[in-house]
Amino acid sequence: MEARKSSAIQPQMFQFVDMDELVPKKHILRQLNEALDFSVVHDWVAPLYTERTGRPAADPERMVRLMLLSYLFNHSERELYQLLSMHAGYLWFCGLDFESVQRPSPNRPSLPDRTTLVKTRKLWRKHGIFEQMMIHVVDQCIAAGLVKPDVHAGVDGSQVRANASVHSLQEITLAPVHSIEEYLSELARQDQDEMPVDPKKEDSDPPPSSSVRSASETTRLQEEAVHEDFHGKKFSNATHRSVTDPDARLYKKSKGQEAYLRYLVHNVVDVTSGVILSTQASLAAGTAEREISLRQLAALRFQHPTIRIRTVSADKAYGTPEYLGALFAQGMIPLVSLRNLEL
Structure with missing residues (x-):
């Protein structure tokens, strides 16, 4: 055996x-x-x-x-x-x-x-240390000859799902506006709460504070939101915010796409080498792709003076008269689809 x-x-x-x-x-x-x-x-x-x-x-x-x-x-x-x-x-x-x-x-x-x-x-x-690192890495690519002096760039924005559910959305409520009398009464009440406590009453249980009630109320609202039936309800960035991630925004690129809580990441890429020249995250908004890409392209001229962006390729979402005019003003030739564009 x-x-x-x-x-x-x-x-x-x-x-x-x-x-x-x-x-x-x-x-x-x-x-x-x-x-x-x-x-x-x-x-x-x-x-x-x-x-x-x-x-x-x-x-x-x-x-x-x-x-x-x-x-x-x-x-x-x-x-x-x-x-x-x-x-x-x-x-x-x-x-x-x-x-x-x-x-x-x-x-x-x-x-x-x-x-x-x-x-x-x-x-x-x-x-801003990470921004310096990005510039330094691109400079190394330029010094190694990977990125040529004449750059043909491509710009695009990518959707990134936020780590938050649509069930975390709550209606935006404005802070109440108090009159001067109410404000002074609130200050007097706070001063009263801060006065020394009578030793005979030290053993008695203090009344629940407004901050405790506020925290418990917030917890209750969050639990209700998780189990709430959203069927038939309408949400928008103007009326609702996520309690999990307040910076996330409801966003979709096309009509057939479902809106989720998202961010946008914008990249400027050297089409020839595939090197990312600039990257930036932003709130998800309809005009964010065009606005931020223009800032990135303008900043590249100062961050890397040895290169010059000759052309800019982009999808039809960038094909607006304002965006194309801004590229021409910076000396860049846009390669953008002009479908459904009225000049």
């Missing part, structure tokens, strides 16, 4: 692992590591930190690589940190190894905490 072999791996006291050998030679992370220069981010973020107070900041180049991993492989930050400890390629791309995760040491590179990554992302977004 054949003896069964245990599938459990016997731990070894010493084990040498070369992280570079674990990453395939043609893996996308190797190509990115060779093509992109992340070291310049140190100079960009230096004014945001101080050397005199607080703990030492996490390596900004490593933070960029972590954010890039999250975006390229569609991982949330929480999911990414769950995968890092068992993914050699991710660790190698960030300049780490398995020891950095299992037994971190202050004397060697370490993985920053997930909350540090979240706070860093918010800080950099506030100070």
Whole structure:
């Protein structure tokens, strides 16, 4: 009878692992590591930190690589940190190894905490660091000859579904307008509430505050909205807002399409190379595609002075007299469908 072999791996006291050998030679992370220069981010973020107070900041180049991993492989930050400890390629791309995760040491590179990554992302977004990164990457493509001096651009806006349901829509209610007498009475009531409490009444239960009632009322309205029957009701951006994502807007591009809570993402692409020259998100609105693409095209002339946009390709949604005239005014030739356009 054949003896069964245990599938459990016997731990070894010493084990040498070369992280570079674990990453395939043609893996996308190797190509990115060779093509992109992340070291310049140190100079960009230096004014945001101080050397005199607080703990030492996490390596900004490593933070960029972590954010890039999250975006390229569609991982949330929480999911990414769950995968890092068992993914050699991710660790190698960030300049780490398995020891950095299992037994971190202050004397060697370490993985920053997930909350540090979240706070860093918010800080950099506030100070325009990501816009600088975008410009820098496009400059590298220009320097490498991937983007030629004469650019034939294409513009388009893509719909992005918001992480909010139409059941979260509630009617917009304006704040009530109080008279001066009502306002003074409210101030007097608040002053009365802030007066010292009688020790004899300390043990009694305080009456529920208006803020507590307001929170419970909001919760009740949200629960009712989830189970509400919307059949036959009409909603619009002028009358309703989502309590989950107030910035999301009801939007659809065509008559046969169902309206959902959405955003728009606008891209300007070099048609020849496929390089995205500019990208921007906005609220979903009917004229947003044309308005924002004009701003992007104008900004590219100053961000990258060595290139000149000769032509602009777009779909028929951009075929308005105002938009075409603005392109001609900037010295760009529009390649846009003119169906149903009256000149």
